[in-house]
Amino acid sequence: MDIKEGKQKFIESWGKMASDWGINRTMAQVHALLLIAAEPMTADQVMSELNISRGNSNMNIRALMDWGLVHKQLRNGERKEYFYAEKDMWVVVRQIIMNRKKRELEPMLKVLDEIAGVENNCPESESFCAVVRDIRKFSGKANQTLDALVKADSTWFGSPLFSLLR
Amino acid sequence: MDIKEGKQKFIESWGKMASDWGINRTMAQVHALLLIAAEPMTADQVMSELNISRGNSNMNIRALMDWGLVHKQLRNGERKEYFYAEKDMWVVVRQIIMNRKKRELEPMLKVLDEIAGVENNCPESESFCAVVRDIRKFSGKANQTLDALVKADSTWFGSPLFSLLR
DNA sequence: TTTTGTTTTCAAAAGTATTTGAAAATTCAA
DNA sequence: TTGAATTTTCAAATACTTTTGAAAACAAAA
Numbered sequence: 001m002d003i004k005e006g007k008q009k010f011i012e013s014w015g016k017m018a019s020d021w022g023i024n025r026t027m028a029q030v031h032a033l034l035l036i037a038a039e040p041m042t043a044d045q046v047m048s049e050l051n052i053s054r055g056n057s058n059m060n061i062r063a064l065m066d067w068g069l070v071h072k073q074l075r076n077g078e079r080k081e082y083f084y085a086e087k088d089m090w091v092v093v094r095q096i097i098m099n100r101k102k103r104e105l106e107p108m109l110k111v112l113d114e115i116a117g118v119e120n121n122c123p124e125s126e127s128f129c130a131v132v133r134d135i136r137k138f139s140g141k142a143n144q145t146l147d148a149l150v151k152a153d154s155t156w157f158g159s160p161l162f163s164l165l166r
Numbered sequence: 167m168d169i170k171e172g173k174q175k176f177i178e179s180w181g182k183m184a185s186d187w188g189i190n191r192t193m194a195q196v197h198a199l200l201l202i203a204a205e206p207m208t209a210d211q212v213m214s215e216l217n218i219s220r221g222n223s224n225m226n227i228r229a230l231m232d233w234g235l236v237h238k239q240l241r242n243g244e245r246k247e248y249f250y251a252e253k254d255m256w257v258v259v260r261q262i263i264m265n266r267k268k269r270e271l272e273p274m275l276k277v278l279d280e281i282a283g284v285e286n287n288c289p290e291s292e293s294f295c296a297v298v299r300d301i302r303k304f305s306g307k308a309n310q311t312l313d314a315l316v317k318a319d320s321t322w323f324g325s326p327l328f329s330l331l332r
Numbered sequence: 333t334t335t336t337g338t339t340t341t342c343a344a345a346a347g348t349a350t351t352t353g354a355a356a357a358t359t360c361a362a
Numbered sequence: 363t364t365g366a367a368t369t370t371t372c373a374a375a376t377a378c379t380t381t382t383g384a385a386a387a388c389a390a391a392a
Contacts, residue, residue, distance in 0.1 A: 022188035036294040
């Protein structure tokens with residue numbers, strides 16, 4: 001496999017994995033392309049590298065900026081906008097966790113709290129209440145853990161403390 | 167909110183969250199329904215509770231059994247099959263992690279390893295190689311961590327050691 | 333101001349995923 | 363066996379998501 005093939009394969013796989021995770025495949029491919037690009041790229045370059053339409057290129061770059069994974073670079077005397085990806089994996093993962101946590105886990109927690117309200121007058125027979133109580137406890141913990149993860153710095157992940165868990 | 171509303175809301179939210187995570191919404195709703203059911207249910211009961219077709223009910227129950235989240239119960243002298251969900255949240259989460267890890271993370275790791283082959287003759291200029299090296303390191307760690315998580319028992323999650331990470 | 337290069341929008345088209353439901357297969361009891 | 367109850371399958375229909383591309387908006391230069 002040469003470098004060109006390797007890049008192709010990487011972009012393809014990154015897109016594939018993303019779509020398993022409920023993320024638009026093209027958005028992930030744009031992300032992969034920018035991740036491995038030596039230099040910032042224009043929306044036009046992304047469009048022709050990936051053989052996608054202008055609109056698609058523009059929309060997905062924009063979405064990646066919303067996620068905080070891609071940034072804009074302006075150059076003196078040039079009209080075009082250049083884009084580059086955040087390459088520090090720790091920052092990338094943190095950004096993704098924060099985004100998904102906020103958009104997905106938190107609304108679920110909110111619903112669980114609302115439902116918890118009915119627990120007061122919950123008859124013994126209701127396994128419902130027990131399950132909700134369990135899930136709340138669990139997702140609460142998960143939420144705290146993610147918060148900790150996000151606050152922690154990159155060295156934490158490889159720290160001896162963390163290794164103890166193995 | 168009464169219990170009936172609560173159940174409805176729970177099923178709805180569980181389905182919503184699942185579809186954000188690339189899991190079939192109906193499958194998650196069937197899971198939610200069985201999670202909060204006091205007794206095992208038949209495919210027919212699931213079908214009418216959720217207002218879905220017979221085929222849909224059957225297929226999703228089957229998928230949940232493949233994931234190891236739902237089990238079959240046979241009753242003496244009855245033709246019908248009853249189904250119930252695993253209710254221990256720790257087991258549920260472990261099961262989900264194992265499944266997704268195997269289906270999604272591992273293939274990605276395999277691709278990264280293949281790509282790593284090109285690193286040997288990787289020119290200095292290629293930021294590609296650096297990014298791939300980083301991602302490999304990171305996902306390798308993530309993979310190990312998930313393995314540890316899966317092997318660990320449920321007490322681990324709430325253990326004092328774990329709390330230190332906060 | 334007008335022209336020109338560039339980005340953005342969005343309705344329609346194409347592509348995917350899910351659901352339905354009727355028919356086929358299976359299973360068990362009579 | 364046969365027949366009734368039950369489960370499974372899968373092609374077609376429906377619903378949902380993504381992509382396209384041309385037109386509109388915008389912004390700098392002439």
